[in-house]
């Protein structure tokens with residue numbers, strides 16, 4: 001059986017935090033993108049790996065961070081803004097007074113998961129106002145490419161573990177409601193569909 005050791009102290013290695021807010025001369029200002037609402041066929045697609053960390057891809061990640069904070073949410077995946085690329089952003093810091101520490105991950109992958117599980121009441125920016133308990137591995141080891149193109153690997157527990165698994169699922173066309181019973185999933189889908197229609201009319 002595999003277990004993580006001392007997960008909490010390794011949750012937020014400081015060198016992994018991105019300084020998106022600093023601004024670089026070649027980047028235009030970040031902008032908030034609109035979030036797709038379920039049901040949408042783009043939320044069911046398997047996303048393509050990022051092969052080149054172009055300015056466009058970095059800008060996408062910066063915009064996603066802006067969009068996530070504005071929502072507000074703790075994570076966002078590229079397909080939620082209509083881009084079918086393997087890019088996620090997250091900031092699962094619980095302390096509202098803490099300095100924001102957004103992470104952007106390109107081609108993230110869960111490489112190991114604990115046997116131990118955790119239950120969180122999950123929601124999704126693409127399924128507004130709907131929440132349900134989902135059971136997932138409590139701790140995960142995630143591998144990804146950072147914004148400088150370097151491979152990274154780290155262990156995550158607590159809310160971070162749940163958020164990263166939820167966002168990585170998005171890259172495979174999977175939503176948190178796919179873990180629920182068909183009946184619950186249909187109920188939430190109907191409510192989301194209704195809200196989507198109301199917003200379209202507004």
Ligand SMILES: [Zn+2]
Nearest residue numbers: 123124125126
């Ligand atoms: Zn989501």
